[in-house]
Amino acid sequence: MGFEELLGNDRLKDELRQSLRSGHGAHFYMISGPEGSGKRTLARLLAQALMCEGPEPGCGRCEGCRKVRDGVHPDFITVDDPEHKTVAVKLVRDARDDVYIRPNEGRRKIYLFPQELGLPGQNALLKILEEPPAYAVFLLITDNEERLLPTVRSRCRVLKMSPLSEDLLRRELGRRVPDAGREAIDAAIARSGGYLGQAERLLEGSNGLAQQTLDFVEAFGRRDAMGLVRVLVPMEKMKRDVLIPILDQWAQILQEALACRAGGRAISEQARALATARSSKDLLEAIGHLKKCVGYAQSNVSCAAICGYLQWALR
Numbered sequence: 001m002g003f004e005e006l007l008g009n010d011r012l013k014d015e016l017r018q019s020l021r022s023g024h025g026a027h028f029y030m031i032s033g034p035e036g037s038g039k040r041t042l043a044r045l046l047a048q049a050l051m052c053e054g055p056e057p058g059c060g061r062c063e064g065c066r067k068v069r070d071g072v073h074p075d076f077i078t079v080d081d082p083e084h085k086t087v088a089v090k091l092v093r094d095a096r097d098d099v100y101i102r103p104n105e106g107r108r109k110i111y112l113f114p115q116e117l118g119l120p121g122q123n124a125l126l127k128i129l130e131e132p133p134a135y136a137v138f139l140l141i142t143d144n145e146e147r148l149l150p151t152v153r154s155r156c157r158v159l160k161m162s163p164l165s166e167d168l169l170r171r172e173l174g175r176r177v178p179d180a181g182r183e184a185i186d187a188a189i190a191r192s193g194g195y196l197g198q199a200e201r202l203l204e205g206s207n208g209l210a211q212q213t214l215d216f217v218e219a220f221g222r223r224d225a226m227g228l229v230r231v232l233v234p235m236e237k238m239k240r241d242v243l244i245p246i247l248d249q250w251a252q253i254l255q256e257a258l259a260c261r262a263g264g265r266a267i268s269e270q271a272r273a274l275a276t277a278r279s280s281k282d283l284l285e286a287i288g289h290l291k292k293c294v295g296y297a298q299s300n301v302s303c304a305a306i307c308g309y310l311q312w313a314l315r
């Protein structure tokens, strides 16, 4: 029941089932693990189990389970702030005030913080952490427990995500990305750290490369300064939110080439070609320039200035 949808992590799932069955759930959970390790899936399944009206927590069929799954349960509240790196403290304070209003229809009121809380946000939570209403549950998600204050961490039940076995990853990737070849899947698994989301992203990144990326790989591989200019000049007119993912893609492919030079298997043929064409030092430098430029774009430097800089820096 309940937690099957999350792959692997058997011990964690058993522990949760047992604690929920025996009524020893916690008020504060911290779900911790790297990107792509299933933290949000676990958070949703846990919320389902907590809201479930069926005989076994997390039946998946009752109204409570369904509403959580569809994201429409009025007492399952997501507090996020996609515009910022950490959740603005005002939103945490709003949640803190809202928690004293009783649940609408559920037995519990669950707050999910899918994004990291900064120090002011964590401090704002401390008061509820000391004395939460009986029906309140908080789910904090983090990829680095160290960034949470010890006073917050010590009050949370920590749920740590584990990497998946190679067999499980291979089976699931074969199902989710059926076009991927065996070699690409092996390489993605090797670089994923055992986390499905990362492996999947690596595989998807190897298809669907932007035309600019293909042209960039070609020009950079041949040290063709004019070729680079031909790619970059039209990009000067792009909007930042179009430019940023392309530069990210370039950095990612160079990173992959670098890993390939260090003996790793490359997922895409473009990365393999770059690994033969350029030295590790060249690749590292170019990655540095690209990351710097993504940072510039995020802090509102114009695309024209960024592309101009890259024509010089990557030549």
Ligand SMILES: [Zn+2]
Pocket: 051, 052, 053, 054, 057, 058, 059, 060, 061, 062, 063, 064, 065, 066
């Ligand atoms: Zn249910």
